[in-house]
Amino acid sequence: MHLNPIQLFDTESSTFTYILAAPGSPEAVIIDPVDRHWERDLRHLERLGLKLAYVLETHAHADHVTSAGKLRELTGATAAVPSGCGIATAETQLNDGDTIRFGAGETIAVLHTPGHTAGSMCYVWRGNVFTGDTLLIDGCGRTDFQSGSADALYDSVTGKLFALPDDSRMWPGHDYKGQSVSTIGWEKRHNARLADRSREAFVKLMGELNLPRPKLIDVAVPANQNLGLPHGG
Incomplete structure (x- = not known):
């Protein structure tokens, strides 16, 4: 059963934040919050x-600093992060196959999908998959820094994400073209980087992108490894 998440957007980094909640309980989960929007x-x-x-x-x-630490301080929520990302200050380190439980019997399945970064995770909830920077609408995350690997990304998408039901709603971590949601089936058939492309062709394509370095990387990554809080905070 699909139950749509609440999708919020940061115009500066084109980042989507998601709030998940279901009838029967007031408990909610937030995915990828951005520091400047914690009050929102x-x-x-x-x-x-x-x-x-x-x-x-x-x-x-x-490309942005998280508000995870701030939200945890203000709400008492548990911070849960991919175990391979070096975010030592989070109390829950997630591994492939883990299940997050909240609300009245709600479950989120944890998929380890390395490629954009070595630790990247996707989350599956009620027929929705939150793909972070692993799979984007008609694209995918870059693989040229932060322990990225085009080979690993190809395996993660084709082996794990494309194995989900075709009608799974796919909610990306970013979008730069005004899109908001896709389906796994559409991406399997039409994704410009991955559909009908061999591993070798994909690795070659990703190696030739020559993208600029993210402006905030030297600030954002260390900050995010401390949940967005000042070190020592």
Whole structure:
């Protein structure tokens, strides 16, 4: 059963933040919150009568600073992060195959999907998959820094994400073209980087992108490894 998440957007980094909640309990989960929007996100929760149970990160981001630590301090939520991302200050280190439980019997399945970064995770909830920077609408995350690997990304997408049901709603970590949601089936058939492309062709394509270095990477990655809090905080 699909139950749509609440999708919020940061225009500066084109990052999507998601709030997950279901009938029967006020408990909610937030995925990939952005530091400058912590007040907005808390207002959303308050307006909907929700209590934050978990703050999830899909990876240690290079293009924005998370508000995970701030939200944890203010709400008492548990910070849950991919175990391979070096975010030592989070109390829950997630591994492939783990299950996050919240609300009235709600479960989120944890998929380790390395490629964009070595630790990247995707989260599956009620027919929705939150793909972070692993799979984007008609694209995918870059693989040229932060322990990235085009080979690993190809395996993660084709072996794990494309193995999900075709009608799974796919919610990306970013979008730069005004899109908001896709399906696994559409991406399997049409994704410009991955559909009908061999591993060798994909690795070659990713190696030739020659993208600029993220402006915030030297600030964002260390900050995000401390949940966005000042070190020592």
